[in-house]
Amino acid sequence: MMGNKLRHPLSKYLLEDRLPHSWCPGCGIGIALGSILRAIDKKVKEGAIDYNKLVLVTGIGCSARAAFYVRFDSAHTIHGRAIPFASGVKLANPSLTVLVFGGDGDIAGIGGNHLIHAARRNMDLLVFMITNFVYAMTGGQVAPTTPTGLYTTTTPKGNPERPLNAIKLVASQNPNYVARASATHPALIEQYTYKALNMEGFRFIEIISMCPEVFGRHIGFNDPVTLYKTLKSKSIVKDKPSLDESDYDWNHGWILGEYVLRRNPGYLTTLRRYEG
């Protein structure tokens, strides 16, 4: 039996002893993490990234649990603070490849100020934000990204607020890379990650994701497949979309694509110039 045990194709990167993971059936976070790890694996195999120099930093929330499951160095920090923790890691040891992975509430809600300033500094981090439109781990409360009008447990008559467009917010600080992918399009996640991994400066990839349990179910989708198909139909892939096209709402959906790509020096390179 033991000899025939199936290994996960990404077993080099995943702590199999900790599987199965805690994510609900139909959740998109695993798809996102798998796509990212496949991109990392390509880079490691090419010799562009040292496996032992990888660090995954997360905050708190469903997405943040990713830190549990990776085999390489990781930190499951506190709510909203993954980006400053990761900044400290990178600044103290620039040879590390530092990734941040978190939910929309974690990264753009409670951690929003850190997101803005890390982007402004062009801090040498690759940040993944899983947008599932809801605070999922706590049971489905309204998130900064929840589209207007939708039911959540803290907006029982519908969300009266407008959603935060993180793409525009981050892009306003002129970082090196801003893209939007979706768990309904895993190949895009892998492709964008692969591109961003070896870049300098601040890189931000928003990943639209499905939460069938406390988002989909609450707005009337009775099974994960319907939510998945709905999100997929609302995701339009576009080559070099403009920033104005990044605004989204529930009726019109959202544009996936690479919104910003530039090769400015990252924070550490700039710092070295000043320190001489």
Next chain:
Amino acid sequence: MRTEFITTNIAIAEGAIMAGMKFYAGYPITPASDLFEYLAERLPQAGGLTVQFEDEIASINAVIGASWAGAKSMTATSGPGFSLMVEGLGFAIITETPLVVVDIMRAGPSTGVPTKATQSDVYQVRFAPHGIYSIPVLIPWSAQEGFDLAIRAFNIAEALRTPVIILSDAVLAHAWEKVRIKDLTEIKVIDREMPQLKNKNSWLNQKSDLVPPMKVFGRGYGAKVESLIHDERGWYIPNNETYRKLVWRLVRKIEDKARFLWDSVTYLTEDSDYLVYAYGSVARPAYAAVKELRKESIRIGLFRPRTLWPFDYFNLKKASMKVKKVFVVENNEGKIFREVQRHLRGKEVIPLPLIDLEVPPPEDIVDSIREWL
């Protein structure tokens, strides 16, 4: 060895550099800003880096991250900023991250009086984060002790894998004094232990089961830094066994080492009938008051802790064994008085809370004590 005329803020910065600090993150706040400004010039010369973050929350989290990446790290702040750092401090405690926080007390609550000192935060530094833990707090009374205790703070942080607080105040911060800057050969510098790679799954320290070696990032350890309750691997296990094991260890690794952390000084206590308990900047006029009362043939001495937490009840009991009364002089409403009274049960302990935006003058202390003689 060289002698310099510097402030306590600068002395702490120099002590930290001497101890091997390589990363400092901070946010401007009176009366801590000039410590940061000094380091911004000085730390790069010593091969380190300072960064100003968007707030104190980011600053302490960056310091924690930098420590996990292998750099001895520090931040400095004052009451309002410390309040924001409390969340991160709890995170540093549960992840057993070596770091130093300099808290330069100003008058509170809230914005209070930024430029003036009280001793109002002596409990905040010890008890502010939620949960079960212990945390060492060192308290200097001079620029020289700022330098010496900064080195000691880093050594404790590294040896016990814990955040350590240096509790200064607005008066000390900007008091210029002569400081003997020691050479590296004159001091002892302790560095954190890391696991041997061939033995990377074992966390048990050969020397002590209370302080696990630190799996610093980038060395192939597969470190799991975890803010949840965790076992020795860093895995979240929410049961009583794991919870008790972790929090008892967080407490015991500090409290069991208390006799090494205690560091108290006594003055004129050999024949004393009375004892004054004072700490930090207030211990200076308290000492002057003791000497003044001695001129009147009143047999009185001073007890001054340089480690405020863990509380040094052992040496205090020894020093107060034969005295009739103990006066606790402090620049607040009588906070540490409660701790002194708790440990000296049966002894007459008198609180002398002197709330004063300047350091209370010796005459005020003399007058207050005289009422009780």
